[in-house]
Amino acid sequence: MSSRDLEELLLRKHEHRRAAELDWEAVKRDWLVAVEAFYDEICPWLDPFRQKGILDYQFEDIERHEEYIGGYRTRKMMLTASGERIGEIVPVAALILAAAGRIDMIGKNGSVRFLRVGRGSTGPVIEVREGTPDRDAYLCKDPKEKGYEEELMWKISTPPPNIRYIELNSETFADALLEVIR
């Protein structure tokens, strides 16, 4: 298996060299801000239920460690109803395939993924190309459309195999929450 080991080592070295060129501190900062922005977006949708005393949420600090990015501290949200824990919302990682971050909402009935993707994106755009990769390409709905960085938004990702990105709003969020806790 020595040729396999050699190939693995060379690929790892190649990948680390490319990875070293990115500003990982900036990626980390961007991710931590995006997590808080997610909470800022969803809390107003939960607050009416909270005011009625039928749902509550608290935050809990969590430690994370990601390859390239290193360690950081963020928050997860615990959801309770009638004193019983019904689910939690957990930041998973900044480095996600085809997205700039993922947050999962987990309940006893399963989980829903929130991905941070380009505003116009309705689903992953598959690229199989030779040559130097274009880091911005995945953000665009049209892979030919380059030259600017599209604004990133949190969206609900449907499960594979037919992954689609659904706009995140109070209604789609309520549907997602219902799906995992029902």
Added chain:
Amino acid sequence: MTSRVSLSQSSPRIDEVWSWYSTSAQALAAYKQTIKASIVDKRVVCPDFVGFSLGDLDHHFGRQQEELELMVALALLVAAEGELRRDYWTRVYERRKDELSRRFREIHKHRGKRVSLEQHILAGWRLCRPETRSAVNQFMAALRYRHWLAHGRYWVASFGRRYSPEDVWLIVKDLLCKTQLMQP
């Protein structure tokens, strides 16, 4: 008089199984690196991994590798079984005069096609060719692993040892070399 078993030429040799394993394992490792690099490059190269974190990738490819190793172990064990059974029928049909072939013909007279790998073929080797005994014993122990794999791993098994593809390769190679069904 029962009809003859038509011996096929399509059963895999253990070196072919090993070549499949080696190529597949290298391909898995290379594919994982491609997918991992695409996280950094922000490219989507395969829809199956959309939304995966690096930890998810490690877990996914770890499971793929584990499953490959289990299937390779099974393929090696059944390839060896194919060689042993082919040899059994060849000895029966060619009416060879050595002690082992005579024993196999005797078994054939009483059992017809209902010949057991363990109770008849391997037991015959162990009895008539004492120099193969250690290799046969190792292989027979590994057959418990083969049965577990072949029957869908539905029970919690304890083999008293771990069987990696490399371990199984050494066991079947030793057996096939000692029985002269394979060149060392």
